[in-house]
Amino acid sequence: MNVEFSKEKLAEVKQIIERYPEGKQKSALLPVLHLAQHEFGGWLSEETMNYVASLLNITDIEVYEVATFYSMFNLKPVGKYLFEVCQTGPCMLNGSDDIINYVHEKLGIKPGETTEDGMFTLKTVECLGACGYAPMMQLGENYKEHLTKEKIDKIISESRANAK
């Protein structure tokens, strides 16, 4: 993949940097990493991280330090659809274990694994601030709440249809 932002995205980076006082462009690191992950295949390769470092005029290691700290940055390729199912207390009280088992049954992947066709990845995550709408998962930039087996079926078939 060619790791370089389009003109529009570069303009967006510039706007982000302007949110901070002069010389504090390192503050743009998290937002720019989000942007890079979104643009360059859903994960951060070494090449992508080095590119971000060059854009912000910081060292590569400063980017690696940050990228490895935050759980939303993927350091390995992930499936086109990432099912991040919450497993913390309040979701557990409302049956998240069953939801995780069901996804496992349906897709044949355990937490941390990706289907062979590269379509789905299952990940268990900790509380996402949706405890009153449990059980729930994050799918891309959206929340899927009040999950049931039927809802999971629907999400899987819709994802397959969208991928075509």
Next chain:
Amino acid sequence: MGRKLLLDKAHIENIRLYDVYRREGGYRSVEKALKSMSPDGVTDEVKKSGLRGRGGAGFPTGMKWSFLAKPEGVPRYLVVNADESEPGTFKDRYLMEFIPHLLIEGMIVSSYALGSNRSYIYIRGEYAWIVNILEQAIAEAKNNGWLGKNILGSGFDCEIYVQRGAGAYICGEETALLESLEGKRGNPRIKPPFPAVKGLWGCPTVVNNVESIAAVVPIINEGGEEYAKIGIGKSTGTKLISACGNINKPGVYEIDMTISVEEFLYSDEYCGGIANGKKLKACIPGGSSVPILPANLLLKTAKGETRMMTYESLADGGFATGSMMGSGGFIVLDETQCVVRHTYTLARFYRHESCGQCTPCREGTPWLENLLYKLEYGKGKMSDIDLLWNVQKNIEGNTICPLGDAAAWPVAAAIRHFRDEFEWHVNNPEECLKKNYGLAGYADPINVPV
């Protein structure tokens, strides 16, 4: 019906849009503050209101503001903490999602009081769609002259920016948040210096919770003294509670701090009682970090008084028989739930979120998780219960930031109040593996002080 000051208009159609919000009386507090009050005058009203920080610690907001250092020629910053990652807590999300202009309005007034010309909202990265909602509200406010240069001809300039986190509970801790906002790992700083002296980029900074800043709007509109009339004692004003777990009506509720826990839990106006006709077993009333209480101690204090939804009453009895208001994350467990399993999920959460800087927290949180795992899955020994107690004791108070305490307290309280249930796990390993906890015998709350 209790008084509502924050969410009273949240249900009006399209209140998310500027025109509707303004028509409903929005941005009046900015007019009042910038046209008729001095910055210190605003701080005085907040002091008089008795508002206590809604992020968890309950520190008086007006006092925090008055600690802000004001050296000549150095910028000052207001940073709003919208990291909201404490399990059981989802109230700030609700406020920002449904009535975003309330936060923006509160931020403008607060920025004026503190002299912040650039203020930031640090929001947890997973709330991606709320970032869009906030940015739209900010753009609308700016187009209508509430942000930018020389607002309302007052000479005060202010811009608001949203910064998205990337998945790290620890960034809710205020100094970790500032590190993260500077583009670094979210490692909490050693205090002092406090952010009020050296915060964002080394400048004086105030970090406040979303709800605290939103509350500034009614405080300025109605006056601090009026606000302070609501509630009991030092629990003034209204509080957002996010209720979840095994209840009929999970959701976000604004209470005025005059109602009992029993009313909150059982009345149809709020939680609507325990789901599926079950009985109450236990509750964590203020987010996952605060002590769990068995049913009897939740509804009444150890002295037999009615427990109220106030800072003081929830804490009555200290950690031996009380809990805390915390972040207002109200987690309810019915009689079929296993306290060991629930505590295990919380321990796993804290292990996952430890930043790793200090040894007791980095090494202790996996010990908590592993011991609870053993007990939960029928592999534990009686001595593991005491070991668990010792490990949590050795974390508490020995770390750079309060995440260590937050990991220790839930474990301590679970053992304190539900030791029988831990022992049952040791005595019935086969039943544990079948997830047949034999809980019928534990439906009645137990109180075994350690």
